[in-house]
Each structure stands twice: as C-alpha cells, then as structure tokens.
Amino acid sequence: MPPDSPTVSVEHLVVERGHRTVLLDVSTSIPAGAVTGLLGPSGSGKTTLMRSIVGTQKVKSGTVTVLGEPAGSKPLRRRVAYVTQDASIYPDLSVKSNVSYFAALCGRSKEDAMAAIDAVGMHDHANQLAGNLSGGQKTRTSLACALVCEPEVLVLDEPTVGLDPVIREELWNHFHDLAAAGKTVLVSSHVMDEADRCDRLLLLREGRFIADDTPGDLRASTGTDNLESAFLHLIRELEKAG
Amino acid sequence: MSLRITLVTAARILRQLLNDRRTVALILAVPALILALISAIMDGSPQMFDRVGLILLAVFPFTIMFLLTSITMQRERAAGTLERLMTTPTAKLDLIGGYAIAFGLCAAVQTGVAATVAYLWLGLDTVGSAWLVALIAIVTSVFGMALGLLVSAFAATEFQAVQFMPVLIVPQIFLCGLIWPREEMAGWLQGVSDALPLTYSVEALQEVQTATEVTAAMLRDLGIIAGAAVVATVLGAATLRRRTG
Numbered sequence: 158m159p160p161d162s163p164t165v166s167v168e169h170l171v172v173e174r175g176h177r178t179v180l181l182d183v184s185t186s187i188p189a190g191a192v193t194g195l196l197g198p199s200g201s202g203k204t205t206l207m208r209s210i211v212g213t214q215k216v217k218s219g220t221v222t223v224l225g226e227p228a229g230s231k232p233l234r235r236r237v238a239y240v241t242q243d244a245s246i247y248p249d250l251s252v253k254s255n256v257s258y259f260a261a262l263c264g265r266s267k268e269d270a271m272a273a274i275d276a277v278g279m280h281d282h283a284n285q286l287a288g289n290l291s292g293g294q295k296t297r298t299s300l301a302c303a304l305v306c307e308p309e310v311l312v313l314d315e316p317t318v319g320l321d322p323v324i325r326e327e328l329w330n331h332f333h334d335l336a337a338a339g340k341t342v343l344v345s346s347h348v349m350d351e352a353d354r355c356d357r358l359l360l361l362r363e364g365r366f367i368a369d370d371t372p373g374d375l376r377a378s379t380g381t382d383n384l385e386s387a388f389l390h391l392i393r394e395l396e397k398a399g
Numbered sequence: 400m401s402l403r404i405t406l407v408t409a410a411r412i413l414r415q416l417l418n419d420r421r422t423v424a425l426i427l428a429v430p431a432l433i434l435a436l437i438s439a440i441m442d443g444s445p446q447m448f449d450r451v452g453l454i455l456l457a458v459f460p461f462t463i464m465f466l467l468t469s470i471t472m473q474r475e476r477a478a479g480t481l482e483r484l485m486t487t488p489t490a491k492l493d494l495i496g497g498y499a500i501a502f503g504l505c506a507a508v509q510t511g512v513a514a515t516v517a518y519l520w521l522g523l524d525t526v527g528s529a530w531l532v533a534l535i536a537i538v539t540s541v542f543g544m545a546l547g548l549l550v551s552a553f554a555a556t557e558f559q560a561v562q563f564m565p566v567l568i569v570p571q572i573f574l575c576g577l578i579w580p581r582e583e584m585a586g587w588l589q590g591v592s593d594a595l596p597l598t599y600s601v602e603a604l605q606e607v608q609t610a611t612e613v614t615a616a617m618l619r620d621l622g623i624i625a626g627a628a629v630v631a632t633v634l635g636a637a638t639l640r641r642r643t644g
Contacts, residue, residue: 215642234487247478262488286418
C-alpha cells in the first residue's frame with residue numbers, strides 16, 4: 158500500500174440502532190502516521206463509527222475498508238485493536254493476567270505484556286486484581302491489552318477520560334510516538350481541550366461530519382482562538398444555513 | 400479455529416475461577432457434603448443410596464457447570480469483553496472450546512472428589528466401574544455448560560441467568576428418574592422425560608449400576624447426551640455475534 162493511501166476509508170456509511178439513524182451517510186478517510194481526533198458531544202455517533210471501523214457494528218448501508226480489507230474481516234483481527242469506552246477487561250484477573258491473555262491471543266509473550274504494562278504506567282499495579290483498580294487504572298490496563306499486540310490501527314474510544322493530567326500527557330505522547338512510527342491512531346473525545354493534541358480533527362454532530370481539518374486551520378477558518386468556539390461557530394453557521 | 404487460542408482461553412477462564420477461592424472451595428466440597436447428608440438420611444436403606452447417590456454424581460456437575468457458564472458468559476457479554484474478543488483473532492469455536500475445556504476440567508475435579516467420597520466413605524456400590532460413572536458425569540456436565548452458554552444470550556443480568564435454572568435444569572432433574580421412577584409416571588410425563596437429555600445420563604448410570612461391562616445401551620445414552628451437548632453448543636455459538644446492532 159502506498160504511504161499516502163488512507164488506512165481507513167468510510168464511504169456513505171448509514172447505521173441505524175433501534176429506530177434511530179445514528180450515522181447518516183458518513184464518508185471520510187483516516188491516514189496512517191497521524192493521530193486523528195474524532196470529536197463531538199455524547200450521542201453524536203462517535204462510538205458507533207468506531208465500532209463500524211473495527212467491524213462489531215451492524216451497518217445498514219455503505220462500506221468501511223481498513224488496510225484494504227472490509228472492516229472486521231479475519232486478516233484485520235491481528236492488525237486492528239479497539240479500546241472501548243468502559244474498560245473491557247476481566248475484573249477477576251490481575252493486570253498482568255489480563256494483558257498476558259490479550260498478548261497470547263495475538264501470539265505475543267509475557268515479556269511483551271510486561272512492556273505494555275510499563276508503557277501505560279501500570280508497573281506498580283501489575284499484580285493487583287483489575288476489579289480493585291480505579292477507573293483511570295482500568296482504562297490504562299484496557300489500553301495495555303490493545304497496545305501489546307502492536308496493532309497497525311489503534312481505535313481508542315475516549316481513552317483519557319478521568320485520568321490524571323500527567324498520565325494523560327504521557328498517553329498523548331505515546332499516541333504521537335505510535336503515529337510517528339507509521340501507525341494509524343483514531344482517538345475519540347468529547348472534551349475540546351484534547352482536540353488540540355490531534356493532528357487532524359473530525360467533528361461529528363448528530364450523525365454527520367461538520368468539519369474535517371487540522372486544529373490550526375479550523376481556528377483560522379472560523380476566526381476563533383479556541384476549538385470550543387470553533388465548534389460552536391460551525392454549528393451556528395449550519396443552523397443559519399438551515 | 401486455533402488450538403493455541405482455545406487453550407489460552409481455557410487457561411484464562413480457569414485462572415478467573417481460581418482467583419475466586421471461595422467458589423473453588425464450594426465447588427469441591429458441597430457435592431461431597433450433600434452426598435454425605437443424603438447417605439445419612441438413607442442410612443437404613445443402602446440400596447436407595449446406591450440409586451440416588453449415583454444419579455447425584457452426574458446431577459451436581461451438570462447443574463453447577465450450567466450456573467458457572469451462564470453467569471461467566473453473561474458477564475463476558477455485559478462487560479464488553481466478548482465484543483473485544485470478537486475484534487481479536489479469537490474464533491467463536493475457540494471461545495466455546497475454551498469454556499468446554501475449562502469447565503469440563505472443573506467438572507472432572509468436582510466429580511473426582513464427590514465420587515471418591517461416595518465410593519470410599521459412603522459405601523456407594525456399583526457393579527460397573529467408577530471410571531464409567533465419572534465419564535458419564537463429565538459428558539453430562541459439558542451438556543450443562545452448553546446449556547449455560549445458550550442461556551447467557553437471553554439473560555440481560557446475572558439474576559436472570561440464575562433464574563433460568565428452574566426453567567431448564569429443575570424439570571430435567573425432576574423427570575430424569577431421580578425423585579420418582581420414570582415407569583410410574585403418567586404416559587405424557589414419560590414422553591416429556593424421553594425428550595430431556597438428562598434422562599439418558601441417568602439411564603446410563605443405571606446401566607453401570609447393574610452391568611460389569613460397557614453395554615450398547617450405555618453407549619447409545621452417552622451418544623445422546625453428547626449429541627445434545629453439540630446441539631446446545633451450536634445454538635449457543637449462533638448467539639455469539641461478531642456484529643451487533
């Protein structure tokens with residue numbers, strides 16, 4: 158695959174959940190080597206889009222292609238990792254056992270598991286039961302379970318919610334290191350102050366993209382100095398246009 | 400499907416279980432204690448204990464593996480780990496195989512303890528081999544596991560998972576010949592009993608009670624339970640969806 162072609166390409170994606178249409182004809186592409194931020198309020202469809210990309214979401218129409226394969230297809234299951242919003246780990250296993258299990262599923266060793274635990278700053282808690290951890294520690298354990306497989310595409314649903322600012326900083330640096338190493342990183346957030354840390358932003362509102370730009374260009378084009386105001390500006394423009 | 404992933408999954412499930420020491424203690428001790436209680440109750444009639452105690456050796460692991468699997472799998476669905484596993488190289492059969500191996504081993508150990516106590520201390524007596532009894536008990540417990548897997552799909556909470564026991568397990572226990580001889584039941588109840596797999600475990604155990612060798616009826620009964628386990632597993636596998644709404 159040439160370096161410029163997108164890793165993830167979403168075309169005319171429509172997703173219905175229950176009787177509600179959550180994603181309305183959404184199209185975008187996500188490149189390798191960058192941290193792409195998926196921003197939008199709760200209920201805007203961020204999780205649904207991420208689940209469509211990892212292939213666990215039933216879709217009504219449209220296509221999602223990842224690394225040249227249909228989303229969720231078998232060859233992708235070693236190459237794509239997904240971290241859900243609520244830490245999907247086993248509360249009755251230790252941090253070490255959790256990460257070692259997910260490591261073993263993709264053919265990695267116990268040493269790899271320990272390295273991933275170090276990378277998320279959970280070294281001192283490695284032998285603790287996951288159920289006894291704080292929310293942030295659970296999130297980091299869940300993240301280690303994904304990082305350990307060294308996926309080419311990392312899909313992270315609100316991974317920094319409720320974390321200590323120092324750890325948040327470390328994790329964002331880690332995401333940028335991964336991107337610099339050529340990986341594709343997609344991170345969702347509902348807090349605008351995190352948007353500035355992304356190389357590129359996708360703003361989702363009510364199941365539609367309302368912006369796709371770099372943080373700098375977004376501020377410039379909306380004539381605002383912070384992204385929160387930029388988001389508001391875009392929404393007002395859209396409402397005016399009706 | 401991958402043998403490595405299946406074994407890794409079985410090891411993970413066993414580790415979860417072993418981290419819960421109290422559950423392990425209950426799994427190992429309770430059947431033996433209840434058998435001792437039954438034997439004390441039936442003190443005056445050893446033949447009665449030979450019949451009831453023997454059947455209980457299969458009924459215990461069957462019931463407990465059903466409960467363990469339905470609750471563990473319900474948690475796996477509710478906690479999002481199932482969805483996560485579906486994004487990893489784990490195949491559905493790896494997951495089910497992992498459950499079958501983990502809980503099959505667990506049932507084997509439980510049966511081993513209960514059977515040892517029953518044969519050595521409680522005076523349980525069968526004409527056929529105790530190993531055959533253990534084999535029947537383990538195959539029956541794998542059927543219990545498969546039913547638990549299936550039920551977990553219909554249980555939104557752990558409470559609901561437990562409530563399926565009176566629906567799926569208790570009628571089988573009542574109609575299998577444990578509390579009343581099947582021949583003395585009304586015709587339509589015998590018909591229902593014929594349709595319930597646990598009946599065939601009991602029939603196989605009663606064969607071991609009276610025959611020294613493996614009989615054709617015993618093999619047929621084992622085949623029926625194994626078949627029921629396969630059917631329940633296939634139905635359970637169908638409820639493991641990679642994509643959900």
